Amino acid sequence: MITMISLTANEAKTKFGNMLISAQAEPVEIVKNGTPVAVVVSTKEYQRIEELKMELVKARFDNIDENDLVDGDTFFEELDSGQYD
Template structure:
């Protein structure tokens, strides 16, 4: 992964935008990594993977597992899930 300090990222912003099409770019400020810039495509892929994970966690849910929102929050407030 390419690393740039914050000043380089600012002064070479156009070049950084070109670079992120190939690989994420790490931004370092005061010697500490503070951000990663990535392409829109990479971001969309990450979001799709997160959604697939969420869907897989709920793949075996049936109607008996569902509760009304008000009921759930009332139970939560009453300490049922403590």
């Protein structure tokens, strides 16, 4: 599990500047009514996450073969039928 600072929504609002400073070092979880609703991360961390996601997408395309391909209409029919639910 990732360790992070946790603030209530009210704390995040009243300590916004401190929250932004903390987010530069580690993710900050925002909790509202006892339920986690958001995580604030630095721009640098967000960009790193997006780069990792793109690397994953590229890796999946690199490993694709003809058996993995389907016709677009067929895929959407299967999707509409609930096959991927």
